[in-house]
Every structure is written in structure tokens, then in C-alpha cells.
Amino acid sequence: MDSKAYEKGMETLGKMVSPEILRQTVENVRKFSPDMAKMVIEFPFGSIYSRPGLDLKQRSLITISSLVTQGAEGQLDFHIHAALNAGLTPEEIVEAVMHCLPYAGFPKSLGALGVVIRVFQEREISYSQA
Amino acid sequence: MDSKAYEKGMETLGKMVSPEILRQTVENVRKFSPDMAKMVIEFPFGSIYSRPGLDLKQRSLITISSLVTQGAEGQLDFHIHAALNAGLTPEEIVEAVMHCLPYAGFPKSLGALGVVIRVFQEREISYSQA
Amino acid sequence: MDSKAYEKGMETLGKMVSPEILRQTVENVRKFSPDMAKMVIEFPFGSIYSRPGLDLKQRSLITISSLVTQGAEGQLDFHIHAALNAGLTPEEIVEAVMHCLPYAGFPKSLGALGVVIRVFQEREISYSQA
Amino acid sequence: MDSKAYEKGMETLGKMVSPEILRQTVENVRKFSPDMAKMVIEFPFGSIYSRPGLDLKQRSLITISSLVTQGAEGQLDFHIHAALNAGLTPEEIVEAVMHCLPYAGFPKSLGALGVVIRVFQEREISYSQA
Amino acid sequence: MDSKAYEKGMETLGKMVSPEILRQTVENVRKFSPDMAKMVIEFPFGSIYSRPGLDLKQRSLITISSLVTQGAEGQLDFHIHAALNAGLTPEEIVEAVMHCLPYAGFPKSLGALGVVIRVFQEREISYSQA
Amino acid sequence: MDSKAYEKGMETLGKMVSPEILRQTVENVRKFSPDMAKMVIEFPFGSIYSRPGLDLKQRSLITISSLVTQGAEGQLDFHIHAALNAGLTPEEIVEAVMHCLPYAGFPKSLGALGVVIRVFQEREISYSQA
Numbered sequence: 099m100d101s102k103a104y105e106k107g108m109e110t111l112g113k114m115v116s117p118e119i120l121r122q123t124v125e126n127v128r129k130f131s132p133d134m135a136k137m138v139i140e141f142p143f144g145s146i147y148s149r150p151g152l153d154l155k156q157r158s159l160i161t162i163s164s165l166v167t168q169g170a171e172g173q174l175d176f177h178i179h180a181a182l183n184a185g186l187t188p189e190e191i192v193e194a195v196m197h198c199l200p201y202a203g204f205p206k207s208l209g210a211l212g213v214v215i216r217v218f219q220e221r222e223i224s225y226s227q228a
Numbered sequence: 229m230d231s232k233a234y235e236k237g238m239e240t241l242g243k244m245v246s247p248e249i250l251r252q253t254v255e256n257v258r259k260f261s262p263d264m265a266k267m268v269i270e271f272p273f274g275s276i277y278s279r280p281g282l283d284l285k286q287r288s289l290i291t292i293s294s295l296v297t298q299g300a301e302g303q304l305d306f307h308i309h310a311a312l313n314a315g316l317t318p319e320e321i322v323e324a325v326m327h328c329l330p331y332a333g334f335p336k337s338l339g340a341l342g343v344v345i346r347v348f349q350e351r352e353i354s355y356s357q358a
Numbered sequence: 359m360d361s362k363a364y365e366k367g368m369e370t371l372g373k374m375v376s377p378e379i380l381r382q383t384v385e386n387v388r389k390f391s392p393d394m395a396k397m398v399i400e401f402p403f404g405s406i407y408s409r410p411g412l413d414l415k416q417r418s419l420i421t422i423s424s425l426v427t428q429g430a431e432g433q434l435d436f437h438i439h440a441a442l443n444a445g446l447t448p449e450e451i452v453e454a455v456m457h458c459l460p461y462a463g464f465p466k467s468l469g470a471l472g473v474v475i476r477v478f479q480e481r482e483i484s485y486s487q488a
Numbered sequence: 489m490d491s492k493a494y495e496k497g498m499e500t501l502g503k504m505v506s507p508e509i510l511r512q513t514v515e516n517v518r519k520f521s522p523d524m525a526k527m528v529i530e531f532p533f534g535s536i537y538s539r540p541g542l543d544l545k546q547r548s549l550i551t552i553s554s555l556v557t558q559g560a561e562g563q564l565d566f567h568i569h570a571a572l573n574a575g576l577t578p579e580e581i582v583e584a585v586m587h588c589l590p591y592a593g594f595p596k597s598l599g600a601l602g603v604v605i606r607v608f609q610e611r612e613i614s615y616s617q618a
Numbered sequence: 619m620d621s622k623a624y625e626k627g628m629e630t631l632g633k634m635v636s637p638e639i640l641r642q643t644v645e646n647v648r649k650f651s652p653d654m655a656k657m658v659i660e661f662p663f664g665s666i667y668s669r670p671g672l673d674l675k676q677r678s679l680i681t682i683s684s685l686v687t688q689g690a691e692g693q694l695d696f697h698i699h700a701a702l703n704a705g706l707t708p709e710e711i712v713e714a715v716m717h718c719l720p721y722a723g724f725p726k727s728l729g730a731l732g733v734v735i736r737v738f739q740e741r742e743i744s745y746s747q748a
Numbered sequence: 749m750d751s752k753a754y755e756k757g758m759e760t761l762g763k764m765v766s767p768e769i770l771r772q773t774v775e776n777v778r779k780f781s782p783d784m785a786k787m788v789i790e791f792p793f794g795s796i797y798s799r800p801g802l803d804l805k806q807r808s809l810i811t812i813s814s815l816v817t818q819g820a821e822g823q824l825d826f827h828i829h830a831a832l833n834a835g836l837t838p839e840e841i842v843e844a845v846m847h848c849l850p851y852a853g854f855p856k857s858l859g860a861l862g863v864v865i866r867v868f869q870e871r872e873i874s875y876s877q878a
């Protein structure tokens with residue numbers, strides 16, 4: 099086992115989301131398939147997110163854009179939480195979804211906005227564009 | 229006509245790519261369909277790219293991620309040029325494509341890397357990861 | 359602000375869906391992000407749908423096909439309503455979804471059919487292929 | 489009507505899923521649109537699945553990979569059932585979803601894994617990777 | 619063999635494209651895999667395109683939108699030819715591609731426009747939006 | 749560095765394609781970005797393809813289906829070569845592409861068939877469906 103990538107992955111995940119969200123997300127997968135959990139932790143978080151070259155805020159923008167573009171709404175809430183924790187402002191996150199309108203198309207951006215609205219409500223973020 | 233969005237779009241495009249690339253890209257479309265050219269200039273560049281809230285470097289990362297994810301290699305070279313002109317380093321651009329590996333999948337990221345290699349060669353960028 | 363595109367967008371939307379559906383759809387977005395609502399109203403409806411060259415029935419067929427193909431089920435009910443209001447018959451709408459079988463693939467068409475069934479039930483359309 | 493393809497389709501479907509799942513899946517479509525039901529039975533099952541050249545286990549792997557890749561979670565449970573009935577082991581099915589990680593991307597594979605977990609629970613399969 | 623669907627398919631194809639394009643498209647596939655050619659002729663053209671309920675012009679719009687949305691540029695020229703032969707005007711075809719801008723996204727629509735420009739040149743259509 | 753995954757990846761790749769194709773594919777990426785090459789070798793080939801649970805023939809079918817479904821024609825030739833080397837017959841490979849017709853849609857399958865035809869010609873495989 100590549101224990102170093104796993105450790106780096108858990109460490110990076112620890113910076114990205116709260117222990118509770120981490121537990122919910124990872125535990126569900128780990129109980130069912132420890133190998134799948136290992137891969138999810140090691141590759142995107144241990145090998146990619148933990149690299150230098152781009153900071154967590156930049157990486158969050160890239161991930162959000164990819165998820166919006168492929169319509170992966172089920173994985174988007176995790177990464178909205180991560181983006182807020184990385185220091186992107188609510189305004190920047192909404193702006194990123196808006197930026198996707200001409201590239202990913204309106205249906206994908208509108209679907210993603212629904213997830214953003216829900217996560218902001220959960221975190222009681224009183225976002226107001228003015 | 230929304231002449232203001234058009235002007236803002238041309239102004240933003242002027243900051244993003246060289247006059248030559250702009251002419252090549254826009255002229256081809258404009259000669260065939262002035263309405264299509266107008267929309268392409270007004271909406272993504274006049275209404276989206278020119279908004280405050282995210283800077284050009286952040287917007288480039290989001291666009292590149294969306295293009296990689298949808299496999300839109302034909303539009304990618306324009307935006308690699310724009311990303312370099314906005315001040316993203318070659319290292320950051322390659323890193324962004326690499327970041328897409330787990331999200332967009334390896335085939336899309338590898339296809340995109342081919343475009344990056346070609347654009348760097350055209351611009352004689354001696355990129356070297358060390 | 360491009361108030362003309364906005365007005366044309368609202369006018370076109372007024373022809374496409376009932377005031378109730380319009381309010382539900384737009385209000386939710388507008389309360390959260392007036393800018394996003396503005397773009398959604400101005401570009402697809404003020405700049406595209408309101409153009410001459412294709413009538414509302416033709417535009418509905420194109421939109422439905424694009425939504426089926428990208429699996430955007432969350433946006434499909436709005437456009438099934440709009441298609442019916444534009445004068446496409448229930449038979450034509452089902453036929454359009456069926457036409458997508460070889461192009462978008464069976465999974466996407468079957469998913470879309472589920473939305474069509476639900477909207478027809480809501481509108482108490484007793485569709486019967488005979 | 490191509491009654492032979494229809495019969496072959498129903499026969500193949502009878503080997504793939506239980507009468508109950510078949511009834512649920514097909515009846516819903518047939519009541520609404522007999523033509524759509526006929527096409528769904530005839531083409532994928534009467535013309536494709538019933539061909540020689542690949543066995544049902546191989547065909548299940550190909551279908552699952554396509555559904556994972558296009559994010560068609562709504563059609564995935566039917567084909568997880570079919571894969572188990574064709575004789576693929578639970579381990580092979582999870583392995584297939586895992587194999588999609590680098591090709592379809594992590595978000596699609598993780599979404600698919602959620603469907604696998606649910607179907608295994610419904611069938612009281614105590615899957616355990618060891 | 620469902621010889622009726624095959625005959626209807628060939629008949630429909632005969633109305634859609636010139637004998638030369640038909641020969642080029644079908645022969646290539648038929649020489650390599652007669653079964654694949656048979657399916658391509660029977661299902662989309664014998665079973666779908668030849669159905670009543672929508673005319674060839676409506677079906678062309680739906681097909682074009684699906685191809686634009688999935689970025690299937692390689693299949694688009696055949697269907698631009700078919701659309702012109704079905705009686706859609708060059709203006710309507712360009713308008714259909716333009717209509718896809720907000721739904722399929724700008725990169726897909728721009729890619730499709732390139733194919734339209736090429737086919738119009740081949741057919742010496744002097745399209746001019748005025 | 750996870751040298752074990754790298755070694756396993758190179759070993760697995762050595763079984764999948766000829767030294768010449770391996771060199772062409774990997775060298776191009778490695779010269780430009782050693783890190784990207786490392787990831788491409790380690791994750792799909794060192795961590796996924798080299799796992800037990802599915803054999804190389806099954807894995808080839810899954811990969812081909814994913815590539816067909818996402819229209820990744822640029823990566824498909826490598827995996828047609830790998831499928832043949834793993835022992836899938838030309839008939840099984842064509843059958844796999846045909847199986848994708850209803851799932852990935854006809855345009856994607858037809859595009860993929862073009863790549864299969866080209867690779868079979870390069871390898872002078874006189875495939876003949878009889």
C-alpha cells in the first residue's frame with residue numbers, strides 16, 4: 099500500500115472539509131469497499147490536491163467547473179463546502195457557477211446553482227449580491 | 229443592439245488574446261454569421277468575462293476545466309493562449325490539466341495535454357517540470 | 359443593463375409558460391442571485407428564443423433534444439410545459455423523445471420519458487398512442 | 489411489426505431480470521407509449537443483447553461501463569440486477585465500477601457506487617472485500 | 619432479418635441524402651461489418667425516421683441538436699446535408715445551431731458551426747445573414 | 749514516489765501493448781511532463797489494471813465502452829491494440845462497439861467503428877463477419 103499517498107490524502111481532506119462531512123463521505127464508501135475508499139483518498143487528495151503549483155482556492159475553482167460541466171450534482175455539495183473552507187467567498191463561488199453558463203450551458207449551471215443555494219442555507223450563509 | 233456588451237466584449241477579448249488570434253477566431257465566424265459572432269462576443273466576453281468578482285486568471289482556470297471536461301479540444305488553444313496572456317504560468321496551466329485527471333477522467337486530460345503541448349511549442353515556451 | 363433584452367426575455371417567457379411556473383422558476387433564482395436571473399432571462403429568452411428564423415415549436419424541439427442528450431432532467435419539465443404551450447401536441451413531444459433514442463442513447467431517452475409522463479399527469483393530459 | 493425481434497427481446501429480458509423487475513420496468517413505459525416499449529424491447533434486447541459473439545456477462549460489463557460513464561444512474565439498478573443474474577459476482581461488479589475511476593472520472597464512479605450499494609442491500613448481498 | 623425495416627430504412631435514406639453520400643457513408647460500414655450497417659439502416663432510418671408524427675424537417679432539427687450537444691462533429695455533415703435536402707433553409711440550420719448556444723454551450727455550438735460552414739461551401743450555398 | 753505502483757504500471761503496460769506503441773504513447777507525455785506521465789502510468793495501469801478481480805479481457809471491454817461512450821476517439825486506438833493483445837478476438841471487439849449502439853448512441857459507436865477499422869488495417873487483420 100502507498101501509505102504515504104493515503105496519509106497525505108487524509109491530511110489534505112482534513113484541511114478541506116469538517117470532520118463530520120469527511121466521516122459521512124468517506125465512511126459510507128469505506129464500509130462497503132475499503133479499496134475504493136483508499137483510491138478516492140489517495141489519488142485525488144493524496145496525489146493531486148496535495149501537489150504544489152496551485153493553491154486550494156484555485157483547485158476548488160477547477161473542480162467546481164468540472165463538476166458543473168459534467169452535471170455531477172451529487173458530488174458538488176462536498177466541493178462547495180471545501181471551496182468555502184479554502185477561503186473562496188460565497189460571491190466567488192456563485193461567480194464561478196455563473197462563469198460556466200456559456201461553457202457548460204445554462205441547464206448545467208442552473209442545476210449547480212440549486213446545490214449552491216442548498217449548501218449556503220445549511221451553513222446559514224446570508225449571501226446577498228448587491 | 230446591446231452595443232455596450234459588444235464593446236465590453238471586444239475590449240475584454242483585446243486583453244485576452246493577441247490581435248492576430250482575435251482576428252482569426254472572430255473573423256471566420258463574423259463573415260459567415262454576424263449574429264453568431266455578436267453573441268459570442270457579447271455574452272461570454274461582454275457579459276461574463278468582464279464582470280468583477282473573479283479575475284482573468286481565475287476565469288481562465290474555470291474555462292479550461294470546463295473545456296477539458298467536455299472534451300472541447302477545438303476551443304482549447306484559444307483559452308491556453310488567453311490563460312498565458314492573463315498571467316497564468318505554464319506550470320499552472322499544466323497543473324490545471326493534471327488536476328482534471330480524477331474529475332474529467334484520464335482520456336479528456338490526456339487529449340487536453342496534447343493541445344497544451346502544441347500551443348507551448350507555437351509560443352516557443354520551453355516548459356520544464358523540475 | 360441591457361433592459362431591452364430583459365424585457366424581450368420576460369415577454370417571451372410570458373408566452374412560453376404560465377405565470378405560476380414562471381414565478382416559481384425565476385423567483386427562486388432571482389432571490390438568490392439577481393445577476394444570474396438576469397442572464398437566464400436575457401440570453402436564452404431575450405436574445406435567442408425571441409429571434410425570428412425559427413418558430414417557438416421548432417425551438418422547443420431543439421431545446422428538448424439538447425436537454426435529453428445531456429441528461430438535464432431537472433430542466434426538462436419547464437420545457438415540456440413550454441412545448442405544449444407553444445402548440446406541439448403530446449404526440450409530437452413523445453415522438454421527439456423517441457427520435458432521440460438512437461442519437462442520445464436509450465438511457466437518456468428513457469430518463470426523459472419519465473419526466474414527460476410526470477408533466478402529462480400534472481396537466482391531466484390523457485395521452486394515448488393508438 | 490418485427491414480432492421476431494420483440495419475442496427475442498422478451499426472451500432475453502426474461503433471462504436478465506426477475507419477472508417482477510421486468511414488469512415494473514416495461515409496464516410503466518408500455519402503458520404510456522406502447523411504441524417506445526416496443527423499441528426498447530426490440531432493439532437493445534431483441535437485436536443486441538441476444539446476438540452471439542459476447543456472452544451476457546461480457547455484455548453486462550459493457551453496459552455498466554457505458555451507464556457509469558454517462559452518469560445514467562437511473563438506469564443502473566436494472567443493469568446491476570441483470571449483471572448479478574448473468575453470473576457476475578458482486579466482487580466483479582464493484583471491480584468494474586472501480587475500473588471506471590480513471591476513464592469516467594471519480595464523480596461518475598462514486599455516483600454509480602451509491603447505486604451498487606443500494607441494489608446489494610435490496611438483495612441482501614453481504615459483499616465484503618477482503 | 620427484419621427485411622421490412624431495412625427496406626424502409628434504405629427508402630428513407632434515399633429521401634434524405636444523395637446517392638453519392640449514401641454510398642460513401644453506408645458502403646464503408648457495410649464492407650467492414652454488414653451487421654453494423656444493417657442496424658444503422660434499420661433502427662434510426664427504418665424504425666425512427668420513417669415514423670409518422672414528425673416530418674423530416676422536424677426530425678432534422680432534433681438530430682442536429684442532439685449531435686451539437688454531444689459534440690459529434692464527425693456525424694454532423696451527413697445531417698446538415700439531410701436537413702438541406704429535407705427543405706430546411708440555410709438560415710434555419712444556422713439558427714438551430716445558434717439556438718443551441720445556451721443549451722449545449724458555446725464551445726459545442728462553435729464547433730458545429732465550423733461543420734456547417736464547410737458543408738455550405740461544398741454545396742456552394744452563398745448563405746448571407748442580412 | 750510510489751515506485752511500486754510505477755513499476756507495476758510499467759509491467760502491466762508491457763503486457764498490454766508493444767514496446768513501440770508504449771514508447772510512442774508514454775514518451776511524448778514524459779518528455780513534456782514527467783509528473784503527468786508518472787500519474788498516467790501509476791494510477792490506471794499500476795493501481796487499476798493490475799488488480800485481481802477482473803482479467804485483462806474484461807478490463808479491455810470496460811475501457812472500450814467508456815471511451816466509446818465519452819467519444820474519446822483519440823485514446824481508442826491504444827485500447828484496441830491492448831484488447832487484441834489481451835486476447836479479445838476482432839469479432840468480440842466489433843461486437844463490443846455494436847453493443848454500445850443503444851447505450852452510447854449511434855454517433856459515438858459509428859465514430860468508434862472508424863477507429864477500429866483503422867487499427868485493424870494497420871495490423872492487417874482481415875476481419876470478416878460471416
